[in-house]
Structure formats: structure tokens, C-alpha cells
Amino acid sequence: MKKFVATGIALLFLGSGFLYFLKSGLLETELASPDGPPVVQQVPDDWENEKLIRASAIKDHIFKHSENYEHFANFPVSKTDGIPLIFLKLLPKLAPEFWGQDDEFLSVIGLFNDERLKGFPLPRGMGFTGMVRSDENGSIDKASFSCGACHIGRVRLNENRIMYLDGGINTQFNVIGYRSRIVQTLAKLYQGEEDPESRTDLVVNALLQKLDTVHEENPNFFYNNYQLDDRKFDKDYEANQVLLFKKNIYQIVSESIAHQHDVYDGWLVIADKFYPEIKDRISSGFGGMEDAIAFNAASAYQALNRGSISKIFAPLVLPQSHGLTDIMVVWDQDKRDPRWDEKNERLINGGGQWNGHIPLPIYKNIAAQVTIGFDDIDVSVSAHAERLLQFLPAPAYPFDIDVDLARKGQNLFEDNCLVCHRSNNGKVYDNIGTDLGRAKITGTLTTIAAQGAFTSSKVCSPETVVELAGEKVKPCSEYRGVSLLNNSRQAMLPPRVHDGYNALPLSGLWAQAPFLHNGSVPTLFHMLVPSQRPKDFVKGLLDYDKKLVGYKWTAENPSENNEGYIYDVTVSPATSNIGHDRDIFEDGKIRKLNWDDDIDGAMALIEYLKTL
Numbered sequence: 001m002k003k004f005v006a007t008g009i010a011l012l013f014l015g016s017g018f019l020y021f022l023k024s025g026l027l028e029t030e031l032a033s034p035d036g037p038p039v040v041q042q043v044p045d046d047w048e049n050e051k052l053i054r055a056s057a058i059k060d061h062i063f064k065h066s067e068n069y070e071h072f073a074n075f076p077v078s079k080t081d082g083i084p085l086i087f088l089k090l091l092p093k094l095a096p097e098f099w100g101q102d103d104e105f106l107s108v109i110g111l112f113n114d115e116r117l118k119g120f121p122l123p124r125g126m127g128f129t130g131m132v133r134s135d136e137n138g139s140i141d142k143a144s145f146s147c148g149a150c151h152i153g154r155v156r157l158n159e160n161r162i163m164y165l166d167g168g169i170n171t172q173f174n175v176i177g178y179r180s181r182i183v184q185t186l187a188k189l190y191q192g193e194e195d196p197e198s199r200t201d202l203v204v205n206a207l208l209q210k211l212d213t214v215h216e217e218n219p220n221f222f223y224n225n226y227q228l229d230d231r232k233f234d235k236d237y238e239a240n241q242v243l244l245f246k247k248n249i250y251q252i253v254s255e256s257i258a259h260q261h262d263v264y265d266g267w268l269v270i271a272d273k274f275y276p277e278i279k280d281r282i283s284s285g286f287g288g289m290e291d292a293i294a295f296n297a298a299s300a301y302q303a304l305n306r307g308s309i310s311k312i313f314a315p316l317v318l319p320q321s322h323g324l325t326d327i328m329v330v331w332d333q334d335k336r337d338p339r340w341d342e343k344n345e346r347l348i349n350g351g352g353q354w355n356g357h358i359p360l361p362i363y364k365n366i367a368a369q370v371t372i373g374f375d376d377i378d379v380s381v382s383a384h385a386e387r388l389l390q391f392l393p394a395p396a397y398p399f400d401i402d403v404d405l406a407r408k409g410q411n412l413f414e415d416n417c418l419v420c421h422r423s424n425n426g427k428v429y430d431n432i433g434t435d436l437g438r439a440k441i442t443g444t445l446t447t448i449a450a451q452g453a454f455t456s457s458k459v460c461s462p463e464t465v466v467e468l469a470g471e472k473v474k475p476c477s478e479y480r481g482v483s484l485l486n487n488s489r490q491a492m493l494p495p496r497v498h499d500g501y502n503a504l505p506l507s508g509l510w511a512q513a514p515f516l517h518n519g520s521v522p523t524l525f526h527m528l529v530p531s532q533r534p535k536d537f538v539k540g541l542l543d544y545d546k547k548l549v550g551y552k553w554t555a556e557n558p559s560e561n562n563e564g565y566i567y568d569v570t571v572s573p574a575t576s577n578i579g580h581d582r583d584i585f586e587d588g589k590i591r592k593l594n595w596d597d598d599i600d601g602a603m604a605l606i607e608y609l610k611t612l
Contacts, residue, residue, distance in 0.1 A: 038422035040414045043611050047401040050611075054396040061392055062166065067469050071384035073148035073166070074120070076127035081374035082142030083182070083260075084252055085128045086211065086245045089121075089222050093210040095185040108181065110172030110287050110540075111149060114164065121224040121233065125149030125173065130237075131228055132378065137237070140244045140252065145372060147365075147385050149173055150290070150327045155511065155551070156542040157398055167331030167392050168511050169288060171551065172540045172563065175372075176285025179264040186257060200254045207253065208246070215242055263373045274322035277572045282324075287540040287565060289519060290371070292323030292354075292441050321440040324574040325354060326519030329512050330385075331392040335423040335505040337361055344482045347490060349424040354517045355439040356428060357447075357498040360484075361386045362475050363454050363491045370459075379459070380466035383475035387468070394508030397610040399546050409608030412601055416592045420503035430500035432593070434579025438517050439500055447492050455488035506612045513550035514539060520569045520577035523550030524609055528595040528602040530581035539567040549606050 044050035062069050076082060092099040100108050106123045114124035122128065125148045130141040153168030189203045214221045215238075222241065223233035245252065270291065271279045338350030338359045352359045358367050365382035420429070430436060442450070455461050460476040462485045467473075478484055501517060515521040519539065525548035526533045534553070541564040543552040569577040583592050595602035 038418045040410060040418055041612060043401075043403055043406045043410055043608065045403065047403060047611070051396040051398065054393060057393045058166065058395060062388075065388045065392075068384040068388035069166070071381050072146070072388050073124070073152060074117070074127050074146050075131055075378070075381055075384075076129060076142075076144040076146060077369040077372055077378060077381055078142075078144050078374045078376050079129055079132050079378045080142070080376045082129065082144035084245065084256060085121075085130075085141040085143045086222055086241065087207065087253075087256060088143050090207060090210050090214070091182070091185060093214060094206055095181075095188050098181045098184050098188075106178075109174045109178040110170055112154065112172075114152070115162075116164065119224055119226050121222065121226050124152055125170065130233065130241075131231070136231065137240050137244075140248070141241060144374065145175070147330075147368070147381065149175075150368075151330050153511065154542055155398070155544055157544075162542075163395070163398055165329075165395055165508075165511050167389060168329050168395070168508070169327045171288035171327075171542075173327065174285040174287040175290060176267060176282070177287070178285075179260065179267065180284050182260050183264045186260065196254075196257075200250060200257065203257065204249055204253050207249070211242065211245075270319075274319070275324070275572060275574060278575070281571075286324075286567065289324060289326055292319075292325055292371075292438060319441045320443045320446070321437040322572075322574040323438050323441040325438050325517050326514065328353070329394070329508060330389050331394045332505065332507040333361055333386075333389045334391055335507060336502070337390070337424070338426060339424065340480060340482050347426075347493075349426050351426045351428065351498070351502040354501055354504075355498040356426065356502050357442055357493050357495075358491070359493060360479055360490055361390070362460065362479075366454060366460055377459070379464060379475065380468065382460075383466050383468055383473065386475070394612075395511060397510045399544070399610075401610055402607050405604050406607040406611055409604035409606065412592075412605045413608050417605075419587045419589075419591065421506050423505045425503055425505075428498055428500035428502055431584055432501075432580050433582055434501060434516060435518075435573050435576050436500065437574060439498060440495070442492070442495060444495055447494055450492045451488045454491040455484075506609065509609050509612050510549055514553070515550070516577065516579060518575060520567070520575055521580075522553035523548035524606045525549065525602065527580065528593075528605060529599065530594055531596045533569075533577050533581075535570050536566055536568040538564040540564040549610060 089105070092102055092105055098108070099105070106126070111123035111125045117124055122143060125146055126143050127146045128141045128143045129139075130136065133139070133141075148170075150170055150173055151167055153165035153170050155163050155165065157163050186199075186203065189206050190199045191202060193199050193202060219235040220238060223238045225235065226233045268279075268283060271282050275282045336350055336352060338347040338352070338356075340346070341348050347359050350356075350359065352361070352364050358364045362382055365385045366377065366379065369377040369382060420427075428439070430439075453459060455476065457464065462474065462477040462483070464476055465472050465474055468475075476484060479490070484490060506512075509524070513523060514537075515524070515527045521527050521533055522537045522539075523545055537553040539551075539553070541552040544550075545552050567575070569575050581594055583590055583594055585591070592598075595605070
């Protein structure tokens with residue numbers, strides 16, 4: 001997929017782009033606001049009972065969609081690409097200073113051992129190709145991230161208990177940090193050597209030495225004797241994987257080295273172009289954050305630098321602006337997904353991501369897979385995720401609620417917030433003062449090219465077939481009963497439609513901290529009282545601030561669990577905390593966004609927001 005997007009998009013555009021632009025009706029598509037009055041969610045009478053009801057609803061939904069959940073949470077985004085699993089699991093042996101010890105494997109990049117995932121050979125958020133490969137013993141296993149890497153989060157409750165947030169935000173996951181640590185590990189193994197073949201020899205020798213040691217000591221070191229349905233990843237399976245790895249180790253290592261350097265070096269070019277003020281800092285990544293098109297664009301930069309793409313057509317595949325964003329929650333998707341108009345021609349009443357430029361849920365999921373930077377993705381993962389997430393309930397605020405105060409806040413919410421933060425509001429807002437960089441990452445030509453690329457047979461055309469729960473389905477053939485055949489313009493919308501940010505529905509808002517699209521506002525209090533927003537704060541803690549409503553954020557109260565990092569909002573436009581800090585005129589009325597002059601009102605509103 002990486003090579004296709006980096007070079008094939010340009011060819012698609014050259015072959016038919018201008019003609020498509022004229023015929024497609026591209027400029028006729030728009031996302032409208034929903035008709036009818038919005039409905040405010042009522043404060044429950046008994047919050048303790050409400051928590052039980054919502055927890056039970058989540059449990060029942062995941063049980064009903066257990067196969068969808070398994071693919072979303074654990075399956076790799078690619079059936080063929082990734083880092084060799086044996087290589088991955090040897091990283092702590094090769095460079096413990098970058099990766100930690102065995103029991104902390106990948107915790108340095110925010111992945112964690114989920115106690116609900118028994119016996120799995122990798123932390124939550126990574127899968128491997130042996131789980132899905134038709135020929136179980138045909139090739140080496142490669143590991144790659146799952147949807148759960150970004151979208152299964154945690155919060156620390158009383159008595160150090162962990163609550164898992166399925167569909168939430170992994171506030172510690174750092175994919176760029178993962179890339180940088182691999183490159184650092186390789187640099188250590190190179191020992192200053194510059195010659196590519198000599199570098200490969202050094203890495204191969206280091207791997208073989210560690211491999212022989214750990215596998216002799218424990219024949220289940222790499223797979224933990226894991227079993228998935230009728231597939232057994234036992235010592236015999238592991239022994240065969242070791243043989244396959246050793247048999248082709250020079251080719252495997254050489255290709256892996258080239259891929260890791262290509263992707264990370266491409267990212268550094270992105271960082272230099274869009275984040276010059278923080279290039280050194282962003283080169284190691286921010287936990288809980290991502291760049292909207294980071295690795296796909298990084299691959300394009302690499303192709304450009306190698307001459308695979310003409311500089312004339314670079315704007316087709318290169319981003320238009322910085323795209324640094326926080327990871328989003330993905331539960332309760334139906335409240336943000338679009339609908340068709342009465343003629344079934346235009347998408348209205350919903351928007352998808354931060355700015356809605358990819359409105360259809362299947363292509364939104366595919367886009368997330370593509371940004372990992374592989375040549376090939378498993379579309380069935382996106383299809384499973386769509387089924388799981390459409391009605392996955394949001395988790396209830398796990399602490400106490402002042403019901404009377406929340407009811408006062410409900411009235412304030414209805415008067416000031418509901419008109420924008422209603423379900424299926426497709427309008428985007430450019431009038432709240434927030435940096436619009438993230439909303440401007442794609443131009444018109446990029447949009448046309450992506451429409452063709454996403455809906456091609458190489459990714460997900462209306463004829464693409466995948467298997468879900470033993471059933472052959474075409475996940476990109478229709479949306480809500482309307483055919484997508486010859487309707488590829490819906491895969492990505494033109495820039496004028498999404499030149500701003502969606503006012504997203506607020507289900508499970510308490511677990512979406514920190515706030516704004518770039519996670520620059522630590523708590524709901526700071527969101528409503530902008531004069532109190534800190535210039536820097538600690539990001540990535542799991543402990544919770546129940547008063548101000550957000551994760552713990554102060555340097556004066558660091559976590560005892562060695563978590564978090566300092567996030568400075570002043571160093572770059574991409575990290576700015578300006579926005580949503582002024583009253584606006586909306587739907588014929590002044591709507592209060594700045595509560596500096598009414599702290600009591602802000603606290604009542606916050607109490608209500610806990611209940612969503």
C-alpha cells in the first residue's frame with residue numbers, strides 16, 4: 001500500500017484525474033447539519049446504578065461482536081508486512097537501554113500487558129501474520145500494530161485498579177517513538193560502520209547470537225505456547241519459525257533495515273518541513289498523539305527524494321500542512337457517521353474524523369491502517385472495526401457524580417453547547433480560533449488522487465471481498481443501503497467541505513482528555529476557563545483529576561508509576577492551546593464558550609459533562 005500511495009496516486013491522477021475532476025461532481029458534495037431540534041441527554045437519578053447499566057451494555061456488546069473485537073483489538077493491520085516477530089522480540093536483548101527488560105516489553109512506547117489477554121506473546125496492540133496466514137508454516141511471522149494499539153486505553157482508579165477503555169485512547173502509545181528506538185538500536189549494532197553490507201552482517205550476527213541463547217533456554221520464548229482457536233503456536237511452530245528466519249536471515253534483515261530507515265528518515269523530513277521549532281523533540285514522538293498522514297506522507301517524501309515521483313506532481317501526495325493530533329476515541333460511531341440526503345446522492349449529517357474529510361467509516365478505518373506505512377493492508381480488519389464500533393457504548397464516568405449540580409449543568413449545556421455538539425452534526429467550524437493546520441492537510445488534487453486510490457482494487461473497491469464471521473462480504477460496496485459503485489468521490493471529500501473542525505458528539509467525554517484536536521488543554525475546567533490554561537503540563541499519566549476532570553496533569557503531582565512527559569503548548573503552532581476560548585454567535589444566539597466570569601456555572605457544566 002505504501003508504494004501504491006506514494007507513486008500510484010500520481011499515475012492515477014495523470015491517467016484520469018482531470019477528466020474525473022470534471023465529471024465526478026466533486027464540488028457538489030457537502031456535509032450539512034442535521035434537521036430538527038437536538039435532544040439533550042438527561043442526568044440519571046441514580047449514578048451508581050447507571051454505571052452498572054453502562055458497564056453491562058459494553059460487556060454485552062463486545063460479547064455479541066466477539067470476533068469483530070478480536071480483530072480490532074489484536075489482529076495485525078497487514079497480513080504480509082511488518083517487522084519480523086523474532087527480530088521484534090529480541091530488541092530488549094539487543095538494546096535494553098532503549099526497550100527495557102523482558103517484563104516491560106514495548107511499555108516504553110506505551111503498549112501494555114492487558115490482564116484480559118491471557119498468554120498472548122505480544123502486548124496489547126500488536127498482532128502477527130501467523131494469526132491470519134492461510135499457510136501456517138509458509139513464511140516467517142511479521143508483527144504490526146492492531147487498532148487496539150491506539151484505541152484501547154486505560155485509567156487508574158482507586159486502590160491502583162486499572163479500568164480498560166475499549167474504543168478509548170491509549171494516551172501513552174508512541175508510534176514515532178517506536179520507529180526512533182528501532183533506528184537507535186540499529187545504530188548501536190552498526191558500531192559506526194557505514195557500508196550497507198557490513199551493517200547487515202553486524203545486525204545478523206547480533207541477532208543470531210541472542211536468538212540461539214534465548215531459544216535454547218526457552219523453546220517457547222517467542223510465542224509463549226499461545227493458542228488461537230485451532231492454531232497452536234507451540235514449540236514445534238516456534239522451532240519452524242526459527243529455522244525459516246535463519247534460512248533467509250540476510251535477506252530478511254537487509255529488507256527490514258531498509259524499511260525502518262526509509263520510514264523514519266521520511267518522518268524526519270516531515271518534521272523538518274512542518275515542525276521546525278520542535279524537530280528535535282518531535283523526532284522521538286509524543287505519547288497519545290499521531291500525525292494525520294505521517295508515515296504515508298513520509299513514504300511519499302522518500303519516493304520523491306529517490307526520484308520515484310516527479311517534483312511537478314509532489315503536491316499530489318505530500319501534505320499541505322502540519323497534522324499533529326491527539327488519538328481519538330472511536331466508540332459510539334453512529335453518532336458521528338453521516339447519512340444520505342433524500343435523493344441518496346450526498347452525505348449529510350455527520351463527519352467522521354476531526355474535520356470529516358473521510359466521512360465513510362470503512363475508509364476512515366482504512367486510512368488509519370494506511371498511515372502505518374506498509375505496502376499491503378488487511379481490509380478485513382477495517383471491516384471488523386466498523387461493525388464493532390458503530391454502536392459500541394461509551395464507558396461511564398467511574399467516580400461519583402453530584403446529581404443536583406449536574407442537572408444545573410444540563411440546562412447550561414442545552415443553552416450553550418448542544419446546538420454544536422449534537423449527534424450527527426456534519427457542520428465544521430472555523431470560527432473558534434483554533435489553529436486550522438490539521439484541517440488543511442489535504443488539498444483538492446490530493447483528494448482526487450486519494451479517491452481513486454482508496455476505491456481501487458488494490459485497497460477497497462466495491463468488488464473487494466473479505467470474510468467476516470465465515471461470511472463473504474463486500475465492505476466497500478455500499479453505505480447504509482446505497483451503492484458506492486462509481487461513487488468514489490465519497491471516499492474523501494473536497495477541502496472546502498472540511499475547512500475547519502467538527503463539533504463531535506461527547507459520548508464518554510471524561511475519557512477524551514486532554515482536549516482540543518491536539519490535546520493541548522489538560523482538563524474540562526481548563527477548556528471552559530481558558531484564562532487558567534497552563535503553558536505546559538504533564539501528559540500521559542493514567543491517574544485521574546476528579547475535580548477538574550481530566551488525567552492528572554501537574555508536575556507537582558507526578559505519578560508514582562514513572563509515566564508522562566512535559567507537553568509545552570507554546571513552542572509550535574501545532575501544539576497551541578488557543579481556541580474554543582471565545583463566545584460565538586451560532587444558530588441565532590450567543591453561545592458561551594468562555595466561562596472565566598462564571599466559575600460556578602463552569603463547575604456545574606463540568607458535572608453534567610461527566611454524565612455523557
